[in-house]
Amino acid sequence: MTQRFKSLLGSNPELRPLLTKAQALSALQRHFTAVAPPYLAQSGQVLSLQHGMLNVAAANASVAAKLRQLAPELVVLLQNRGCEVSGIRVKVQVSCAASPPQHAPRRLGKTALDALGDLGSRLEDSPLKRALQKMIRKKG
Structure with a gap:
């Protein structure tokens, strides 16, 4: 007090x-x-x-x-x-209850990012491809 x-x-x-x-x-x-x-x-x-x-x-x-x-x-x-x-x-x-414990956000490993990049490069232009590219830019 x-x-x-x-x-x-x-x-x-x-x-x-x-x-x-x-x-x-x-x-x-x-x-x-x-x-x-x-x-x-x-x-x-x-x-x-x-x-x-x-x-x-x-x-x-x-x-x-x-x-x-x-x-x-x-x-x-x-x-x-x-x-x-x-x-x-x-x-x-x-x-x-106290606030729930905060967990650190999980990071994608290099292998996962590379695999997503490969997938994105094989896709035709679509919302999925743009979402993958955006995610790779943020995580990379």
């Missing part, structure tokens, strides 16, 4: 509990991210802590299953960090 926003929430007695809760959830998220395996931490979001039960949203069912499997171990690790957590409840919330 920005300092200006924090000071606004902190100076208003009615909003101060909101700031306290937001800071507590932010700290829990940092602890969760630190103790969970990276591939699970990036796909899980701390939702709340109620009566010692940490509620975590998982990006998909497989992440949820793995988090449920690791829950006892994660509880111990969180307790070792001073968190008052007695259990973890996992819910699947697809919308909580």
Whole structure:
């Protein structure tokens, strides 16, 4: 949170509990991210802590299953960090997922480009031939 926003929430007695809760959830998220395996931490979001039960949203069912499997171990690790957590409840919330990993665009190899060039040279003038030539110019 920005300092200006924090000071606004902190100076208003009615909003101060909101700031306290937001800071507590932010700290829990940092602890969760630190103790969970990276591939699970990036796909899980701390939702709340109620009566010692940490509620975590998982990006998909497989992440949820793995988090449920690791829950006892994660509880111990969180307790070792001073968190008052007695259990973890996992819910699947697809919308909580981080953006999908970006894959680098695949490049055509020289052999493939040569084969496409040969094909293009044997075709009569057509939209297909022009599309092949354009693709070869872009990829080459």
